[in-house]
Amino acid sequence: xxxxxxxxxxxxxxxxxxxxxxxxxxxxxxxxxxxxxxxxxxxxxxxxxxxxxxxxxxxxxxxxxxxxxxxxxxxxxxxxxxxxxxxxxxxxxxxxxxxxxxxxxxxxxxxxxxxxxxxxxxxxxxxxxxxxxxxxxxxxxxxxxxxxxxxxxxxxxxxxxxxxxxxx
Amino acid sequence: xxxxxxxxxxxxxxxxxxxxxxxxxxxxxxxxxxxxxxxxxxxxxxxxxxxxxxxxxxxxxxxxxxxxxxxxxxxxxxxxxxxxxxxxxxxxxxxxxxxxxxxxxxxxxxxxxxxxxxxxxxxxxxxxxxxxxxxxxxxxxxxxxxxxxxxxxxxxxxxxxxxxxxxx
DNA sequence: TATTGTTATACTCTATAACTATA
DNA sequence: TATAGTTATAGAGTATAACAATA
Numbered sequence: 001x002x003x004x005x006x007x008x009x010x011x012x013x014x015x016x017x018x019x020x021x022x023x024x025x026x027x028x029x030x031x032x033x034x035x036x037x038x039x040x041x042x043x044x045x046x047x048x049x050x051x052x053x054x055x056x057x058x059x060x061x062x063x064x065x066x067x068x069x070x071x072x073x074x075x076x077x078x079x080x081x082x083x084x085x086x087x088x089x090x091x092x093x094x095x096x097x098x099x100x101x102x103x104x105x106x107x108x109x110x111x112x113x114x115x116x117x118x119x120x121x122x123x124x125x126x127x128x129x130x131x132x133x134x135x136x137x138x139x140x141x142x143x144x145x146x147x148x149x150x151x152x153x154x155x156x157x158x159x160x161x162x163x164x165x166x167x168x
Numbered sequence: 169x170x171x172x173x174x175x176x177x178x179x180x181x182x183x184x185x186x187x188x189x190x191x192x193x194x195x196x197x198x199x200x201x202x203x204x205x206x207x208x209x210x211x212x213x214x215x216x217x218x219x220x221x222x223x224x225x226x227x228x229x230x231x232x233x234x235x236x237x238x239x240x241x242x243x244x245x246x247x248x249x250x251x252x253x254x255x256x257x258x259x260x261x262x263x264x265x266x267x268x269x270x271x272x273x274x275x276x277x278x279x280x281x282x283x284x285x286x287x288x289x290x291x292x293x294x295x296x297x298x299x300x301x302x303x304x305x306x307x308x309x310x311x312x313x314x315x316x317x318x319x320x321x322x323x324x325x326x327x328x329x330x331x332x333x334x335x336x
Numbered sequence: 337t338a339t340t341g342t343t344a345t346a347c348t349c350t351a352t353a354a355c356t357a358t359a
Numbered sequence: 360t361a362t363a364g365t366t367a368t369a370g371a372g373t374a375t376a377a378c379a380a381t382a
Contacts, residue, residue: 028254029242033235034335036306037313037326038216042231043256043333045213048206063210064349067201074197081363086196088211090351095365109364117358117363138204145205145332153328158205160317160325165211167202232372249340261373263342277341285340285381
């Protein structure tokens with residue numbers, strides 16, 4: 001279903017903005033991990049996604065659902081397998097997500113006339129309205145990251161991550 | 169494509185940077201996702217962990233197991249709950265991991281005399297030998313990242329990720 | 337009463353094989 | 360034969376409640 005409400009609500013009393021996990025035992029030596037790329041990469045991803053879930057609890061959108069709706073909205077009429085493939089989601093796993101988005105009246109599948117095997121994906125008016133609200137919430141998270149890293153830091157980070165993920 | 173070709177061919181031109189989407193379908197517009205932090209952060213984490221798994225297949229070590237062994241080795245005698253907490257792993261989930269590391273003769277649990285509820289964690293000689301080999305493999309992955317981002321790029325990335333994850 | 341390790345459990349994510357209907 | 364969508368399923372990963380032993 002939606003996200004994990006318990007998990008999102010659990011962090012309601014957290015003091016800071018974005019995650020703060022491993023500080024429990026400051027006397028522990030984690031230097032061998034914090035110096036390599038993979039460990040802070042994983043921790044940062046967890047922190048940002050946790051923050052995302054908290055901000056998007058009211059809209060009931062997971063990161064994957066947000067990425068799907070935005071991609072459908074920017075690429076209307078594309079095949080289901082094209083959307084899934086672009087997002088790195090296995091085709092079988094994308095079926096349940098589309099079922100849910102369709103059930104909530106946010107997106108729809110239209111059978112193509114040219115190739116009746118495929119489904120053309122579109123946003124509904126309600127889906128477009130939700131995406132508009134969601135983009136505004138997302139902009140707030142991005143602004144929070146700017147507060148932490150500075151505008152240049154954020155931009156540098158995104159560029160380095162894109163090169164590392166080979167998505168540009 | 170089939171129903172409304174005009175809309176299907178529409179391209180939302182990215183105002184900011186490059187919009188040339190991911191590898192699978194180069195014509196898909198993912199610019200709304202690649203410009204925000206969360207999406208490339210997730211994709212980069214997936215790519216780095218996939219590369220980690222390939223490199224560590226021979227040693228049969230997952231990223232989580234590597235982090236546990238390194239942390240135990242750098243903090244011998246610590247309580248099981250301290251190691252788990254420092255790594256952001258729930259205590260119940262750490263039990264099975266320790267069972268496996270112990271079964272493979274890499275780590276051991278010693279009952280503390282001071283507080284007989286707790287287990288002090290240590291590496292075995294075999295565990296220390298494996299960690300030494302694993303650190304060398306890890307250094308190779310880090311060098312591959314330097315090849316992609318440059319030495320300065322890698323260092324900058326790790327620093328930004330640490331600040332974002334609030335670990336230090 | 338609180339804490340440590342543990343068991344049991346459940347829910348999400350992800351990966352693969354195989355089916356159907358089309359091509 | 361091959362492809363798009365689907366079903367079924369299995370495996371990780373991660374979350375919480377509750378229990379026994381110990382403090």
